[in-house]
Amino acid sequence: MPAEANEIVDVCIVGAGMAGLVVAAETAAAGLRTIVVEASDRVGGMLAPVMIGGDAGVGAAGLTVDAGAESFATRTTGVADLIDRWHLPVTVTAPNPAGAWLVAGGDSGIRRAPLPRRSVLGIPADPRAADILALVPPRAERLLPVPAEEPSLYDIVAARLGDDLASAVVDTVCRGVYSRSAHDLTLSVVHPQLWQRFVQTGSLTDAVADLAAGPRPGSAVAGIVGGMWRLPVELAARARAAGATIMLDTPVHRIHGAGGVGDRTRDEALSVDAGSTAIRARTVVIATGRGQALRLLGEHSDGAGAPVELAIALVRSLGLDAHPVGTGALIADAAPIDAKALTHANAKWGWLDEQLERHHHVVRLSARDGVTGRFDEASVATAISVVTGVSVAAEDVRELHVRRWDASSSSSTSLVVAADPRLHLAGAAVAGTGLASVVPHAREVAATLIHALAAPPLASAAS
Structure with missing residues (x-):
């Protein structure tokens, strides 16, 4: 009381x-x-729930999934320690290690490739690695003095590795993860450890190489069985x-x-x-x-920040059974859709896939910053088709829920x-x-x- x-x-x-x-x-x-x-x-x-199904795709009882954040970063032990501290009756689970992709667009059409394996914030340890060349032209790092006054993350990357990599890869990662452009972020704030290594080495790629060992990008997270x-x-x-x-x-x-x-x-x-x-x-x-x-x-x-709209869709598609973009994709601005990220939720989380009927999928789409009111069955089907390369029609979207979240904290x-x-x-x-x-x-x-x-x-x- x-x-x-x-x-x-x-x-x-x-x-x-x-x-x-x-x-x-x-x-x-x-x-x-x-x-x-x-x-x-x-x-x-x-951290919010939404009920899906109940009539098709997940059985008569339906299924509760996340309508907001669906994972947590494992860069600290904060969440695991909290669960242990309070003996919370939840089970932590790892995602599919396949990782996420990046989807870019332009005059040459849509390009899809896994996010570079040895990278941090989209910055590669080797800018001439095959998984980088699938996204942007080759470019060696231009070694410059460490700036006395820290510029934006975008400016640091563009000066050393080119505007194309800064725009197509790093800015796309920042918008998808932080709901902020790399123009509006500083490396010392979003990744202090990488900033410190950069200051010490004078090289972005060397600093990334020191830190990039570990799981594929998009898989350095964990979730909760049943939903966050x-x-x-x-x-x-x-x-x-x-x-x-x-x-x-x-x-x-x-x-x-x-x-x-x-x-x-x-x-x-x-x-x-x-x-x-x-x-x-x-x-x-x-x-x-x-x-x-x-x-x-x-x-x-x-x-600071703007509302982020999230669509949670139950989709029936045989083509999505192959998980064409791994656990999901970050989407560059040049791609011709209003979404900045797609999560193939049941490709990412085994517990969710086990509860869906055959050929049914849960797909989450995050709208571009400041874009609202655009998600309906037709636009969601188009976005899934563009991102994955799998043809999905509006009638394949069996259920759709749209939520809006305040991203200003980022x-x-x-x-x-x-x-x-x-x-x-x-x-x-x-x-x-x-x-x-x-x-x-x-x-x-x-x-x-x-x-x-x-x-x-x-x-x-x-x-």
Whole structure:
């Protein structure tokens, strides 16, 4: 139950995505009185379910799949550690190691090729390797001094490896993975380790060669059997069991009293206008998307990012049985469709393929940045045909669901909160894109709160 009017909770968390739930579970388990307020009717944020089938292709019962993020990067152990920490009843699974492809277009028509095996962010270790030459003309790296002031990722690649590789490969990867152009990203932000190696060696290709050993591009991820949406559902159950209160359908309108200085910020509670309830809290954690976080901080949106529309289609096609583009494809701007990425979900995840009837497939398409309202059965069929080379008709799309997600958290710059010890930020808007970054950061925020709030709580307003 929410706090009584005269009571003060230790931690009020705005947003029940993964970051908010991680903080809630940790602080509640440490004995802090914790409330989570969430504007929507469910937990999980961009980890969301959708039901498909029920009449054809997946059996009478239907099948729940991911309507948002469907994997997590394995560059950190953050998610695995979280599952172990809370004994979450989920099973981590690896994708098909075949990896993803890249689809480019131009005067010579559509070109399809696997993403270069030895590459990072589409930057090759060997620009004359066969899998690079299938996409762009040969080009040796032009060795230049490391710039004193870091330019955009696009400019670094273009200066050393050419505009064609920067545009057709690197920018395509960035748009598909980060929902941002390489023009708007810096290497030090999106891949600090690669930036450091580049500064040390003075060569992009040498730096990539040092780091590129490992799985094929597109397969350095893992998923959850049954769908990623299960992760926040199970974590929310653990948070509640630890004593946290999670209030759904409760939008936050304003946070009163933030931004003070001196002793007042340490000793006075903040007031959170949540729905029809005013919650008084010793600390507030904003774990929302970037735009909402800026609004609650009293700042104007910086315009970073744009909504991303996602189509989830159940398709019947014999041609797709061969997995013609592996687990999916990133799509260059020159290709004549409005999608920037395709995921052949059941080619990627064995658990999903096992539940589909013969010749049925789940295909996910991400619209190009800022493009909305274009997905219907005909456009989805056309996009699948262009990307895979397999002829798919509108009537082959047996079911279609379209979801729109806020991608503004994938900005190249992080939010900074005002110097108020009672106010904290968590989530992708401050930690960076993906659970590999979000989960460890949220655990750090929780540890900070637990340490800071170890002192006796504030007295109630009635005392």
